[in-house]
Amino acid sequence: xxxxxxxxxxxxxxxxxxxxxxxxxxxxxxxxxxxxxxxxxxxxxxxxxxxxxxxxxxxxxxxxxxxxxxxxxxxxxxxxxxxxxxxxxxxxxxxxxxxxxxxxxxxxxxxxxxxxxxxxxxxxxxxxxxxxxxxxxxxxxxxxxxxxxxxxxxxxxxxxxxxxxxxxxxxxxxxxxxxxxxxxxxxxxxxxxxxxxxxxxxxxxxxxxxxxxxxxxxxxxxxxxxxxxxxxxxxxxxxxxxxxxxxxxxxxxxxxxxxxxxxxxxxxxxxxxxxxxxxxxxxxxxxxxxxxxxxxxxxxxxxxxxxxxxxxxxxxxxxxxxxxxxxxxxxxxxxxxxxxxxxxxxxxxxxxxxxxxxxxxxxxxxxxxxxxxxxxxxxxxxxxxxxxxxxxxxxxxxxxxxxxxxxxxxxxxxxxxxxxxxxxxxxxxxxxxxxxxxxxxxxxxxxxxxxxxxxxxxxxx
Amino acid sequence: xxxxxxxxxxxxxxxxxxxxxxxxxxxxxxxxxxxxxxxxxxxxxxxxxxxxxxxxxxxxxxxxxxxxxxxxxxxxxxxxxxxxxxxxxxxxxxxxxxxxxxxxxxxxxxxxxxxxxxxxxxxxxxxxxxxxxxxxxxxxxxxxxxxxxxxxxxxxxxxxxxxxxxxxxxxxxxxxxxxxxxxxxxxxxxxxxxxxxxxxxxxxxxxxxxxxxxxxxxxxxxxxxxxxxxxxxxxxxxxxxxxxxxxxxxxxx
Numbered sequence: 001x002x003x004x005x006x007x008x009x010x011x012x013x014x015x016x017x018x019x020x021x022x023x024x025x026x027x028x029x030x031x032x033x034x035x036x037x038x039x040x041x042x043x044x045x046x047x048x049x050x051x052x053x054x055x056x057x058x059x060x061x062x063x064x065x066x067x068x069x070x071x072x073x074x075x076x077x078x079x080x081x082x083x084x085x086x087x088x089x090x091x092x093x094x095x096x097x098x099x100x101x102x103x104x105x106x107x108x109x110x111x112x113x114x115x116x117x118x119x120x121x122x123x124x125x126x127x128x129x130x131x132x133x134x135x136x137x138x139x140x141x142x143x144x145x146x147x148x149x150x151x152x153x154x155x156x157x158x159x160x161x162x163x164x165x166x167x168x169x170x171x172x173x174x175x176x177x178x179x180x181x182x183x184x185x186x187x188x189x190x191x192x193x194x195x196x197x198x199x200x201x202x203x204x205x206x207x208x209x210x211x212x213x214x215x216x217x218x219x220x221x222x223x224x225x226x227x228x229x230x231x232x233x234x235x236x237x238x239x240x241x242x243x244x245x246x247x248x249x250x251x252x253x254x255x256x257x258x259x260x261x262x263x264x265x266x267x268x269x270x271x272x273x274x275x276x277x278x279x280x281x282x283x284x285x286x287x288x289x290x291x292x293x294x295x296x297x298x299x300x301x302x303x304x305x306x307x308x309x310x311x312x313x314x315x316x317x318x319x320x321x322x323x324x325x326x327x328x329x330x331x332x333x334x335x336x337x338x339x340x341x342x343x344x345x346x347x348x349x350x351x352x353x354x355x356x357x358x359x360x361x362x363x364x365x366x367x368x369x370x371x372x373x374x375x376x377x378x379x380x381x382x383x384x385x386x387x388x389x390x391x392x393x394x395x396x397x398x399x400x401x402x403x404x405x406x407x408x409x410x411x412x413x414x415x416x417x418x419x420x421x422x423x424x425x426x427x428x429x430x431x432x433x434x435x436x437x438x439x440x441x442x443x444x445x446x447x448x449x450x451x452x453x454x455x456x457x458x459x460x461x
Numbered sequence: 462x463x464x465x466x467x468x469x470x471x472x473x474x475x476x477x478x479x480x481x482x483x484x485x486x487x488x489x490x491x492x493x494x495x496x497x498x499x500x501x502x503x504x505x506x507x508x509x510x511x512x513x514x515x516x517x518x519x520x521x522x523x524x525x526x527x528x529x530x531x532x533x534x535x536x537x538x539x540x541x542x543x544x545x546x547x548x549x550x551x552x553x554x555x556x557x558x559x560x561x562x563x564x565x566x567x568x569x570x571x572x573x574x575x576x577x578x579x580x581x582x583x584x585x586x587x588x589x590x591x592x593x594x595x596x597x598x599x600x601x602x603x604x605x606x607x608x609x610x611x612x613x614x615x616x617x618x619x620x621x622x623x624x625x626x627x628x629x630x631x632x633x634x635x636x637x638x639x640x641x642x643x644x645x646x647x648x649x650x651x652x653x654x655x656x657x658x659x660x661x662x663x664x665x666x667x668x669x670x671x672x673x674x675x676x677x678x679x680x681x682x683x684x685x686x687x688x689x690x691x692x693x694x695x696x697x698x699x700x701x702x703x704x705x706x707x708x709x710x711x712x713x714x
Contacts, residue, residue: 030541166476173476180469180480334540369504369629370540370570375497398479398489398497405630407501410479416487447484450468459468 006047013047019065021055023305024048025128027345031293031306031336049129053095060121066302072253072263077119077315086117094125101126101138111142115358120251120311123353127307132345132384135352139388142355146323147282148222148243150188150426152391153360158423159392160414161362162187165403169196171209177397178213179458184411185438185445188429189324189362189392190244190287192224196403203227204240211241217458220428222323224287229261229269236272243278244287244323245269251312254300263319270320281428284323290314291328292346293336306336307346311353318357324392325354326362331406333368340377343367347381351390362392366408375399375407382409386421419444477632497631504629507571509536514600517566520580525597529553529612533603546605555599555615562678563596563618567604571626571635578637578660578667579624585671590678606640613645620681621645622674627658636661639670641677643687653688
């Protein structure tokens with residue numbers, strides 16, 4: 001086993017293996033402290049960063065953090081690695097790689113070509129020696145475009161998931177939240193419900209309701225009920241109108257087993273959704289959510305720090321050509337990300353790593369009531385993410401999820417960002433908003449008077 | 462600025478979600494902004510304030526109450542280190558006995574839930590448990606659900622019943638949950654428990670919660686288990702004693 005060491009003044013820091021270097025190099029966060037993996041001092045943290053920056057990228061191919069034999073996610077990462085795409089950076093250390101990513105040579109086209117040549121561990125490693133500003137600047141050069149009924153990720157666009165959750169899955173209550181969101185121009189990434197009940201009947205009821213709303217107003221958008229993948233598979237068998245298949249995923253085989261999934265069932269679900277042929281402008285049919293800390297909470301992190309395990313989840317996502325992937329960054333709670341500083345950093349890391357690996361990344365900019373964070377902090381993260389070119393954000397009525405009991409962004413927040421930073425909805429959806437009479441002379445979704453035609457058409461008289 | 466007609470009035474009864482808030486430009490109107498901040502303030506206060514255990518002890522008199530703490534020394538450590546909130550502090554002194562059950566009142570993530578709901582819920586339960594050999598009530602600070610395992614094991618109780626403050630949402634900051642564990646011992650998995658949640662003024666009432674809980678307790682003793690098997694059993698029952706799937710769930714702390 002390789003030993004890694006660095007001398008800092010009179011102190012000699014020794015790290016047993018690459019996992020220990022990665023964990024110690026991570027910016028401080030409560031989840032790594034809970035796992036007993038975090039650097040014990042700031043000096044140890046910078047020593048680990050020095051070691052990491054001198055580590056060749058090829059080391060991550062030669063010395064997997066989680067053994068190939070015991071973990072199907074490692075096998076996926078290794079077997080799918082594109083060595084031709086990797087060649088431009090193959091002789092670099094992690095430190096060289098950071099310099100190259102920030103250089104003018106690393107433009108949109110170069111980064112797109114490189115993505116299949118990178119492993120999650122390489123992305124995680126370089127992120128650990130990058131400042132927030134670096135994470136924003138490089139992510140902004142990554143463009144990932146996907147499509148189903150709308151095209152997501154185009155330059156100058158910002159899409160949104162409309163999240164109309166309801167504590168008892170009441171269709172009328174959900175419909176009310178959807179209509180409210182449509183009046184703010186939300187929903188061009190997906191109209192996606194987290195069901196309170198994972199039962200097949202609840203799921204098919206909601207799928208039918210969503211499809212009816214979509215067809216009644218002729219909305220070019222996709223819908224999703226975020227039930228377990230096996231429930232959605234059953235719904236497809238029953239003939240329910242399934243646009244996208246959702247699943248929460250994580251970065252190790254054991255953590256995915258905790259979610260009740262593996263690569264085979266995800267493939268089966270993707271094939272089933274593709275067979276329905278419901279996309280009009282594209283056939284990306286998968287939607288994944290991830291989040292730092294899920295592997296540790298399932299006791300399945302193999303001693304790997306939470307940010308690196310999170311990046312490994314993106315290798316799982318990448319294998320299924322998803323329409324949407326988002327980290328639910330502050331949802332898991334303060335034992336993993338204690339405060340706004342940690343949530344903001346993790347949100348930028350997750351977005352950067354996902355984009356660098358070629359994923360259509362969005363973020364649920366969010367927090368729970370026991371974390372040291374509030375809406376002011378979410379304002380900071382959401383603005384940074386737009387500058388970083390995030391594909392989509394999650395939006396809900398008044399930022400308050402009355403089913404999952406956490407706070408995300410409001411419809412107002414996402415609309416305000418669009419107008420402030422001149423980002424438009426997906427083109428198909430923007431054309432629909434125009435057709436509905438919801439755009440003003442400057443193509444903004446302006447406040448509508450109660451008697452306006454669009455208001456009457458959506459809400460009735 | 463006033464809006465003469467509210468097109469949302471029809472839809473608002475269908476959901477507690479914050480729909481139809483209006484707009485000041487692209488932002489929230491002042492009233493809606495302050496409403497949100499008020500709800501968040503109450504939720505944070507519920508997390509960070511301490512349960513007044515002496516007042517709770519007085520409220521529960523003449524019941525005997527014992528006070529213990531977890532290994533989490535303060536709220537900040539409690540929030541970061543759930544593992545410490547699951548183990549008793551070294552100085553905990555609990556009497557062993559031949560108890561059918563021990564009730565634990567734990568602060569969890571909402572002091573106001575414990576202050577508002579714990580005593581009336583406990584009294585409603587005790588009224589339904591004649592003949593049970595019940596241990597003294599244990600009041601636990603900086604406590605997670607699994608602290609009930611450590612407590613139950615040390616006291617030799619066959620069943621531990623943990624009444625605990627749930628993580629506050631914006632709409633309800635004082636909701637109580639109850640977790641039931643057969644043969645509590647350190648290391649029990651969450652799948653080996655049953656829970657009742659949403660006990661508050663707009664949710665499950667104290668009386669209904671007590672009815673459901675004591676039914677579960679009786680079944681747990683009869684079948685000598687809690688967890689998945691007991692939940693399936695509860696789901697399969699017809700109506701009166703059957704619990705909603707949402708309400709009688711498995712532990713998912």
